[in-house]
Amino acid sequence: MPALVRIVRTLRRTLLQAIPTLLGIIILNFFLLQLAPGDAADVLAGEAGSATEESVAALRARFGLDSPVLEQLATYLNNLAHFSLGFSPRYGMPVADLIAQRLPGTLTLMAVALIIAIFLGVILGSLMATFAGRIPDRLLSVFSLLFYSIPSFWIGLMLIVFFSVKLGWLPSGGSGTIGSRLTGWAALLDAARYMVLPATSLALFYVAIYARLTRASMLEVKNQDFVRTAYAKGLTPFGVTARHVLRNALIPITTMAGMHIGGMLGGAVVVETVYSWPGLGRLAFEAVMGRDFTVLLGILLLSSLLVILANAAVDLVHAWLDPRIGAR
């Protein structure tokens, strides 16, 4: 299978190239975080309320926070070289375990949101392109502009007010019914119910982007010669759009979607906080508030890895969508 060989080769090359990138990200972030006032010991002491000079100093010594900055960096890098993300002073557990707990929640949320965004965005964008300049296009343009400009936390709150408080259809937060021992389909359905609102609030912004992008891209492709050829073959307008226009129009959308995977992680922080979703975004938020830099560095490392992998995936999707690109 030459296709499979190509995929493996692309991934291997991507990962090798990722190593210096990741190293740069870690070192840069490490120094940036040092600029923040206070450390984990300060926060822990503040929360305890009865800390003395000595007990804070003891905490610092225990977590290695009192050693010079460069030494701390060396220790961290040494840990990484041994495939360890370090230990969280605040949670009292290895960072890797902490992230492993939260990662699936965020990944599902992001994946569902991205799928909703691309699916709805492409459908709405196609509709807008089909009716370009007419009423459906104008209406959808207004809505997409609206969702593009409204911050996601506000959309999140309004969705909670409407669907949870007023209508009572969907839960307002969390990721599953607490204490329910559901299995199989019932468990999946339960999880889906909790997923709807956070995924929608995360997705709406991107729906707007993809709809506008699809519209522009399709209008451009529609004027190309091969579309006229397709009509000259006797295809229906729907057939021409589905078979000839859409696939060509999707190429810029995959590029954007790949770039958005990183951005979505940022959006997830807000949405996860609003919906008390147990994900990586909220963990990052809590880590910042608790000055838990080991956790934060771990998350940053992981998310940059995620972005790099997403870009590699986009390259592969591109090669599949557009044979002219092919393997490099």
Next chain:
Amino acid sequence: MAPLLQVENLTIGFPRAEPVRNLSFEVAEGETLAIVGESGSGKSLTALALMQLLPRAARVSSGRITFDEQDLLTLDASQMRRLRGREIGMIFQEPMTSLNPVMTIGRQISEVLKVHEKLSGRAARARAIELLNLVRIPGADKRVDDYPHQLSGGMRQRVMIAMAVACRPKLLIADEPTTALDVTIQAQVLDLLDTLRRELQMAVVLITHDLGVVAQWADRVVVMYAGRKVEQALPDDLFKDPLHPYTRGLLAASPRLKNDFHYRDGALTEIPGSIVSAVGEAGCPFRPRCTQARASCGHHIPPLTVPAPDRLVACPFTSSIKAVPDAVALRY
């Protein structure tokens, strides 16, 4: 017998202009009709009107197009779709951009067969390979899975031809099929079209601005200027004895005027001015550029007259022009 295609008084209008006016011609079964004219003369729009694929802003404002005893302008969208690709095939000017870059050529050819002949995927693929063989693409059974960017321009135009003739149409419209190709490839492609026309018994409407193409491959020629037919003749008559001043100018501007003429021997003549000057002209549209123009030319549009059997010309002064042989050509 009624002609296969009959166009009567076709007028195509844009909101601010009428690029084709009162155009009439007919095409018999199995015949090749060449429509000649410079850019902007309305040739391509006429072709698109035959397919009912005019750009959105353009409308057929009057006239009739009868194909195979059906009035095309009264057909609804789905009836017209049944004709496109099955009864009337079309080849476009730019083989580089007229094929979908992300679909294999085999699938693009199969698509026509699936739509019109309801073939299964496998049968359509087999037919696509046959068609690629028919248009002389070597190694067709491997080439069928190629993407357009893997083929040369001439090959792509062959694929376009294979697509256009896939359902054995009665009429093939070729809109400048060789303009974008190398000169060496042009003759091959036109030869292929001519062979296919005979093998498949198609009529061909060949739109071109290349008089060499006309001389070699057309049965009959229509010369268009500014959206009107100015002359119609058999190719031999046209080249031996062009009547309309515009046709004479075209021939004078072509190296084929005399057999032994070459660029090295002297400069080719040109027709002064541009087709834009026809806009807003009350009389003969060619008057601003015509070396033989007289005062009366500005009064009304000259009607088509029949100076000889099988000929039509829209200029009342052809006999006096003939008295001065090669008048137009010699002026420069």
